[in-house]
Amino acid sequence: xSSGDGASKKSKKPRYSRFTQQELPACKPILTxxxxxxxxxxxxxxxxxxxxxxxxxxxxxxxxxxxxxxICVPSNYTxxxxxxQERIRFIQDSRTDKTCTRTLTAPHKMKPPIFVYYQLxxxxxxxxxxxxxxxxxxxxxxxxxxxYGDCDPESTFNNMPIVPCGLIAWSLFNDTYRISVNDIAIPxxxxxxxxxxxxxxxxxxxxxxxxxxxxxxxxxxxxxxxIPLSEQEDLLVWMRTAALPTFRKLYGRIETEIEAxxxxxxxxxxxxxTYSFRGKKNLVLSTTTWIGGKNPFLGQMYIIVGGLCLFLAxxxxxxxxxxxxxxxDPSYLSWNKNPPAH
Numbered sequence: 001x002s003s004g005d006g007a008s009k010k011s012k013k014p015r016y017s018r019f020t021q022q023e024l025p026a027c028k029p030i031l032t033x034x035x036x037x038x039x040x041x042x043x044x045x046x047x048x049x050x051x052x053x054x055x056x057x058x059x060x061x062x063x064x065x066x067x068x069x070x071i072c073v074p075s076n077y078t079x080x081x082x083x084x085q086e087r088i089r090f091i092q093d094s095r096t097d098k099t100c101t102r103t104l105t106a107p108h109k110m111k112p113p114i115f116v117y118y119q120l121x122x123x124x125x126x127x128x129x130x131x132x133x134x135x136x137x138x139x140x141x142x143x144x145x146x147x148y149g150d151c152d153p154e155s156t157f158n159n160m161p162i163v164p165c166g167l168i169a170w171s172l173f174n175d176t177y178r179i180s181v182n183d184i185a186i187p188x189x190x191x192x193x194x195x196x197x198x199x200x201x202x203x204x205x206x207x208x209x210x211x212x213x214x215x216x217x218x219x220x221x222x223x224x225x226x227i228p229l230s231e232q233e234d235l236l237v238w239m240r241t242a243a244l245p246t247f248r249k250l251y252g253r254i255e256t257e258i259e260a261x262x263x264x265x266x267x268x269x270x271x272x273x274t275y276s277f278r279g280k281k282n283l284v285l286s287t288t289t290w291i292g293g294k295n296p297f298l299g300q301m302y303i304i305v306g307g308l309c310l311f312l313a314x315x316x317x318x319x320x321x322x323x324x325x326x327x328x329d330p331s332y333l334s335w336n337k338n339p340p341a342h
Contacts (some may be wrong), residue, residue: 044310051302072100087275114254119282133167174221187254194236
């Protein structure tokens with residue numbers, strides 16, 4: 001072997017370092033009974049106060065929810081034997097008056113902002129064909145209005161592109177609400193209800209609706225063709241599809257304080273067809289706290305996990321006191337006291 005070959009082989013060896021030779025210091029914690037019990041106790045006394053604070057904040061939220069899809073159908077359309085077909089006939093008849101008035105009572109004082117939501121049940125916005133029926137390119141740039149390949153069956157009308165195209169936009173929610181408190185009209189602020197990123201990036205300020213809801217089968221609300229998509233915030237809120245079949249979407253905000261026991265009158269235009277798929281519609285008025293709206297689940301889970309940790313810590317303590325295990329002494333093993341016969 002030549003000296004050049006030896007030098008070549010020698011050069012392929014890795015340079016010495018503590019990392020390559022696995023000489024770095026390592027930590028190997030030993031789970032002693034005291035450490036396990038202390039860990040469970042610390043988790044318990046941390047999680048339980050967090051859960052209590054979340055539950056307390058959730059209880060401070062004042063929420064009013066009113067289901068109106070059945071109540072807002074006239075009595076002459078509620079034949080018990082054909083109720084489902086009667087409701088569909090009612091909602092599809094453009095000649096019927098769909099105005100409905102509901103009176104609610106504020107259970108507690110509601111401080112502004114009071115958020116107005118509409119809630120839909122059994123509406124599957126996560127259906128694969130429904131979710132894909134849109135064109136983000138078309139919504140963003142006016143020169144891309146013919147980019148409607150994924151929007152079928154709501155892509156063209158009389159061989160002209162529909163803007164915005166797709167089933168999501170076509171099914172835009174179109175119930176409306178007018179609210180008065182003690183017979184005094186209260187305005188609903190519908191400005192800045194959509195995500196800022198949607199207004200500035202996903203929908204163009206120079207893209208205007210065209211041929212929208214012009215076919216015989218109308219899906220939902222119409223759009224003002226003189227207002228760009230980025231400023232039609234009801235559309236932007238609706239286009240953010242929900243992951244679950246029961247969901248709420250923001251309709252607007254009330255900036256006026258409502259006192260406890262105040263009479264809230266809501267005039268509803270019951271236009272949206274949830275009767276075809278047996279869905280439900282709810283109007284929700286809700287305040288918020290530092291954790292958002294009413295949601296006791298997170299607080300309950302913190303308390304349950306914290307309580308379980310404390311229970312396990314107490315169980316370990318009782319077992320350790322009754323029958324402690326001598327660490328480092330294997331003589332407690334039964335086979336060591338009585339070795340098996342060969």
